[in-house]
Amino acid sequence: MKPVHVRGEGRFAAFLLLPAAIVVFGVVLYPVLKTLLMSFYKVDSAMPGSYPFAGLSNYTKVFSDPSFYPVLGHTAYFTIVSTAAELVLGMGVALLLNAPLRFKWVWRSLVVLPWALPTIVNGALWRWIDNGQYGVLNQLLGTEIQWLGSPFLALNMVIVADVWKNTSIVAFFLLAGLQTIPAELREAAVMDGASTWRSFWQIVVPLLKPSIAVVLVLRTIEAFKVFDIVYVMTGGGPASGTQTVAFYTYLQAFSNQLFGYGAALAYMIVIAVGALAMFYLRLLRQNQLAGV
Amino acid sequence: MAIDRRTVLKTAGGAGLAAFLAACSGGKGATTGDPGSGSSxxxxxxxxxxxxxxxxxxxxxxxxxxxxxxxxxxxxxxxxxxxxxxxxxxxxxxxxxxxxxxxxxxxxxxxxxxxxxxxxxxxxxxxxxxxxxxxxxxxxxxxxxxxxxxxxxTKYLFLNTQHLDVANANPQWLDTWEGTLKAARRMKEAGVVKYPFIWSWQQAEALVCDFAQLLGAMGGKFLDDSGKVAFNAGGGVQALEWMRQTIVDGLTNPASTQSLEADVQRVFQAGQASIVLNWTYMYGAANDAKQSKIAGKVQVAQTPKGTAGRPGVNxxxxxxxxxxxxxxxxxxxxxxxxxxxxxxxxxxxxxxxxxxxxxxxxxxxxxxxxxxxxxxxxxxxxxLRPQAKSYNAFSQALQAELQNALLGRKPAQKALDDAADKANTLLQS
Known part of the structure; x- marks a missing residue:
């Protein structure tokens, strides 16, 4: 049995935490539960009221909706390509920033700039850059390409914009990991005659695996939920070629007022993101257990 | 100071239960209108x-x-x-x-x-x-x-009179869509402008507005008298084929499929387009020398006539x-x-x-x-575009298929048939 003063302190601490807990539960738990509940009803208006129970029909509708599969394909492509590109480029930037450079803080400040831009601003910026009529990209290249004019090219240009913004955060995560690797390890490898390339693959990458896993989890989840940059850059077009699952969910819920269906779509995103996170974390745990 | 696990769980559980009960309540009564005093x-x-x-x-x-x-x-x-x-x-x-x-x-x-x-x-x-x-x-x-x-x-036809003069195109031609096409060809041949037309054909409601105007002029309808989709027959198909052909012929600026009305205005005011459709407000803006390079060279006209008249989109x-x-x-x-x-x-x-x-x-x-x-x-x-409860979803289906045709991904008839299938389902739901 605990002393009385310890129990009293615990109650007092809980009392102090209560306002924060109420706020967190209010803005996180309430919407999460409300959305879950909504996904089982045929809610077809934003206004409060009584709506018929729909069981799992909103969920089964997702799989019978012919528009959903192309949207899922765009999302998968966006997630894989943007995450891979950000990882590769972020690694390169992290290695450069970790090198003995002069004015290191200047380079680090410059690299963080794109990430500091709000996504909406970044989207608007790239929409102008990619404009086929008066965009700076065509001016620089001396071309007349409609960068946002065909579905596949537009999807790739949205990826470029996303990669431009998020490579810096990936680089900073990896830089933090790189700084925990003792310089002696790489020096010893060089003394033993290992090439830079070999020491990168044999020493740096294995020791960076925890950082890489964290980056992969975060960026995959973020990329799978992509919405704002699509909304600003292309509005989901042309020919719905840049619609992602989150954008489609928004469209169904807010533009079409199919809130029940939108809620089911939102939970599909939650399930997909949860599965991805579990997969990565399991992978990370296996590596840790294997002593990698 | 120590917080025991039970206390945390109790607090969390209480808040969670409260949130769940609140979620279950459905939020009734969140909005109820009130006449108010009317004077304050x-x-x-x-x-x-x-x-x-x-x-x-x-x-x-x-x-x-x-x-x-x-x-x-x-x-x-x-x-x-x-x-x-x-x-x-x-x-x-x-x-x-x-x-x-x-x-x-x-x-x-x-x-x-x-x-x-x-x-x-x-x-x-x-x-x-x-x-x-x-x-x-x-x-x-x-x-x-x-x-x-x-x-x-409604959408009016705006003309760059200087372009018409240089290309020696008769403004009277612009009374019909056929004549408008003739004038555009003349301007392109004369090298006055690379693309005489720019339109608001981005995947948005603006695209449906332009389509509506051409659909009406060519005798098409959104819905027939029984309330079923009719845009995939006759005038609707002709209108979409006409739109696509202007892209193929290099008369329409390819940026049109990514443009809204504001983009059309920007390009027209920069003197980079000769003939455009836009709303009333553009006349004042295009003639404002502070924001337009073509102030004083802008003429506005009714939308051109097709085989079925010249209805403007509401x-x-x-x-x-x-x-x-x-x-x-x-x-x-x-x-x-x-x-x-x-x-x-x-x-x-x-x-x-x-x-x-x-x-x-x-x-x-x-x-x-x-x-x-x-x-x-x-x-x-x-x-008038259809007055339907699910108009937004109807329009989204139409926009996507119009773009498929405009980008040459589907023939006009196939695109409109596909749009009609989706739209009919939406109208019935």
Missing amino acids: GEIRALFMKQAAYTEADVTKMTASFTAANPGIKVIPEFVAYEALHDKIVAAGPAGTYDVVLIDVIWPAEFGSKKMITDVSSQWPAAWKTEMLAGAIDTAEYDNKLYGVPWIMD GGMALCVTAGSKNQAAAFKYISHLTSQPEQEKYALDSLPVWVTSYDEPTVIKTNPAVVPQAKKQLDDLI
Whole structure:
């Protein structure tokens, strides 16, 4: 049995935490539960009221909706390509920033700039850059390409914009990991005659695996939920070629007022993101257990 | 200091249970309208910012209202047209706005979902005859009036007269779509401009507006008399084939499929297009030397004629009192002020009045002498997009397939058939 003063302190601490807990539960738990509940009803208006129970029909509708599969394909492509590109480029930037450079803080400040831009601003910026009529990209290249004019090219240009913004955060995560690797390890490898390339693959990458896993989890989840940059850059077009699952969910819920269906779509995103996170974390745990 | 696990779990469990119970409650009673006193209080109003009345116009109109009604405070907010619908929806349950501006395509949706108030009983009988018929459509659904018409607009044809002169193209040709094509070809051949046309064919409602105008001119219909989709036959297919052909022939700027009306305006004002469709507001903007390189070289005309006439798309908008407003009487008073004939006539350069007699009013004609005579002819002949509860989803299906055809991914007939399949399902649901 605990002393009385310890129990009293615990109650007092809980009392102090209560306002924060109420706020967190209010803005996180309430919407999460409300959305879950909504996904089982045929809610077809934003206004409060009584709506018929729909069981799992909103969920089964997702799989019978012919528009959903192309949207899922765009999302998968966006997630894989943007995450891979950000990882590769972020690694390169992290290695450069970790090198003995002069004015290191200047380079680090410059690299963080794109990430500091709000996504909406970044989207608007790239929409102008990619404009086929008066965009700076065509001016620089001396071309007349409609960068946002065909579905596949537009999807790739949205990826470029996303990669431009998020490579810096990936680089900073990896830089933090790189700084925990003792310089002696790489020096010893060089003394033993290992090439830079070999020491990168044999020493740096294995020791960076925890950082890489964290980056992969975060960026995959973020990329799978992509919405704002699509909304600003292309509005989901042309020919719905840049619609992602989150954008489609928004469209169904807010533009079409199919809130029940939108809620089911939102939970599909939650399930997909949860599965991805579990997969990565399991992978990370296996590596840790294997002593990698 | 130690917090035991049980305490944390209790707190978390309590909050979770509270959240779940609150979620289960359905939030009934979150919004219930109230007439209010009508002479005092605060009104929040949501407007769009890129076409028709400018922010400055609305601010002046509001100032004159508050001068006459000092007890009422008005807070106007402005959003892009593309965000207007979703903002109204998102704000609906909380009753954030007392007054909202709605497009002609939304009375069925907002009215049937009881998001806006039925104000039929507050409409003076005379308004029905004193307002243009097309204007009344912007507020009416199921024989009920859900607001008061405020913006009366359609798409007009804007010409760069200098381009026409240089290419020796006869302005009379532009009376028909066939002649318009001839003029565009002449301008391209003369090297006056690389692409004579630019359109607002981005995957958005703007694309449906341009399609509507061509569909009507070529004898097509959105729906047949039984309420089934009919845009995939006759004039609809011809219109889409015509649109695609102008891209293939290099007459339409390929940036059109990523452009909205503001982009069309920008390119036209830069002298990089010769013939465009746009709303009334562009005439004033294109002739403003501060923002346009072609000021003084702009002519406005009725939309060209096709085999079935020259209907313009109904682009009207109405001001409505929201169902959640706690100050409905004052909100309707504010709407009545903004839509009143004298107030609308003051700002006719940016948006034409909804009142029939305004078009013979010398002060209005003087404000916008180029557009008013065209409007007087055009506003009697408008094509209305379907008044359906699920119009947005209907339009999204059509937009995507129109773009498939415009980008050459599908033949026009196939694209419209696919759109019709989806749209028919939506109309039945």
